[in-house]
Amino acid sequence: MSKRILLKGGQVVGGPRVPADVLIENDIIAAIGPSIDAADAEIIDVAGMLVAPGFVDTHRHIWQTSIRGVAADWSLVEYIRFIRLGYATAYRPEDVWISTYAGALEALDAGITTICDFCHIMRTPEHADAGIEGLDRSGIRGQFYYGFYDVPSEPRSFLDHDARVRHARQFFDARFRARPASALVTMGVALTEFNLIPVAHTADEIAVARDFDIPLTMHMGTLSTPDSVARLAQAGLLGPRMLHVHCNASSDDELKAIADSGGALSITPETELQMGMGIPVTNRALAVGLRPTLGIDIVSDYSGDMFAQMRIALQTARAMDNQKVLDAGRMPPEIDLKVADVYDFATIDGARAIGLDTQVGSLAVGKQADIITVRQDGIHHAPRTADPLASLVLQVRPSDIDSVFVAGQARKRDGRLVGVDVAAVRERAQASSDHLAAAFAEAMQRTGQTATRATYGSELARATKGDVS
Ligand SMILES: [Zn+2]
Structure with missing residues (x-):
């Protein structure tokens, strides 16, 4: 029936x-x-x-739900210090689970029905299991991208890059092959940032995606590696089913190379504008035939609603266009980028970017x-x-x-x-947040730093710079 x-x-x-x-x-x-x-x-x-x-969010690190709002005044440099090299090192599997579950519910509540979870918090195999289980539990549709990034925490579960790759393959063998065809959440691979590892390691990570025939995504083209798309192409690694995130510093030729390779683009206007990553590439991407899609990125900074991202993307792109006319001493007679464009970024373009446009992203019979x-x-x-x-x-x-x-x-x-005990979820998320805040404060005190200008994480981390967000 x-x-x-x-x-x-x-x-x-x-x-x-x-x-x-x-x-x-x-x-x-x-x-x-x-x-x-x-x-x-x-x-x-x-x-x-x-x-x-429903909206399609093409880039979010859902694991950061438990540290909601901490990055309110941070640059990308501070974000890397305090979260990627800081809070991340204190995450337990249960923190990943409640962050992912609560974050996916938050997305559903805000009308986001498909989400791309860039999960680069894999301290241990149990962290990976917690991520996919939290996402499955929520009832959202999505893609769970296994992140290779090596969180610099002790004790180390993965002694070297080969061990990490071996675990990824085991994870996909056990978790991906066993998934029923009806599963709403599918899987993919999230590459380590291009500048943090040798190209040979990037090739190993991409090989996992290709061997399992799953999509992949990565942070690309921010200031420390403005030419990462070109370098990927030079290494013969640029190809289809790649979701390139940010690309603010990528050249027009690189954006075109993404389009020509069958890749896709996700921009996250609010983090890009706040954190000093550059102007969202909306206009430049459209000019070379590459449709932007939209990601929330991190609720460790701002709210998880797509309306805000649509509006920021739209008005930033309009401002850039308008300024060119103003600089020529004229008033803009009309506006090129329309509401319908940015609506498509958040729906059908997002669906197309992740290969789901025949299923979601618009309302049509079938x-x-x-x-x-x-x-x-x-x-x-x-x-x-x-x-x-x-x-x-x-x-x-x-x-x-x-x-x-x-x-x-x-x-x-x-x-x-529907079917959610919101008070219980809030309680569990708060307990996770309390744990992480205490670990952060303890590290601050231990290293004699003040709260907002600290370098927490630097003692734990290897030297790093760059293309991480
Ligand atoms: Zn990101």
Whole structure:
């Protein structure tokens, strides 16, 4: 017996300008149109609401949920010292599990139905297990990228790079091969930053992805390695199913090389602007035919909602375009980058970047039922924006999201997560946070440093610089 849900009378974003129904049958969208007759379906009245595909977050380190907000005033250099070489060294498997579970729930609550988890907190094999288990438990769709980055903590589980690669292969043998075809979370590989290891090691990491026929992702083109895309190409390692993250310092030729190689781009506007990584490459990427996609990156800095990233990406790109005209002494007569562009970055372009565009990223019959419904009855919608797309990108707040479905399963209804004891999750996340904060404070004291300008981690870490975020 199939399970049918009828979302009745909403405004389908990207659909006709009149109210329409969306019929969900099991995990797929069975019909979209006016006045669908489905007497046996559970009927959900969404009159006055927007009905849209869930967002696709193409870059997040979900493990940082437990250290929410600590990076509020940090540059990339401070971020590397305090988190990558600091807090990370104190993470236990249970911290990874609750961070991942709570972070994925936070994403669902904010209308993100697909997430790419760049999990580079693999201190031990148990850390890897905790990451995938937390993600699975949440009910979100996603890609779990096993991170090779060697967290500099003691005792060491992986004595050298070969040991790390061996574990990755064991992990994929045990965890990836055993996954049912219906699993919502698939797997990939997250490379160590290009400047931290020899090219031969990068090749070994890429070989794991190629051998298991899974995608890979990596941080690329920030100031310390502006030419990392070119170097990857020179080594014969640039190829398809590679999700390149940031690329602020990459040249236009390198961006084109990514497009030509069948690779994809994820930008994270808020970290890039704050931390001194450079201007998001939106305009330059579009000019060479490379569609940007959007990542939240880290809630250790700011909130995990896609609306903020859409708006920051959009207005930064517009500002860059406008400034060129202003510098010529003229007023910009019009604006090139549209709301629809950035909406696509957050939905269908994101889905395409990770090979899921035939399944998610837009509402169409036969696609997976990854759907959000969005209220427009708050005072901030008085009066309602006429253009549904303009409303969704520029007016809506995460708290307006009424319901979230992933593969036809309700993960949020009537503004509340379904089947989640939020108080218990909060309690566990707080305990994890308390542990990590205490470890951080202890290290500060031990090394005689002050809280915000410390070099915690430097005593634990090998010398490092660069392309890490
Ligand atoms: Zn990142």
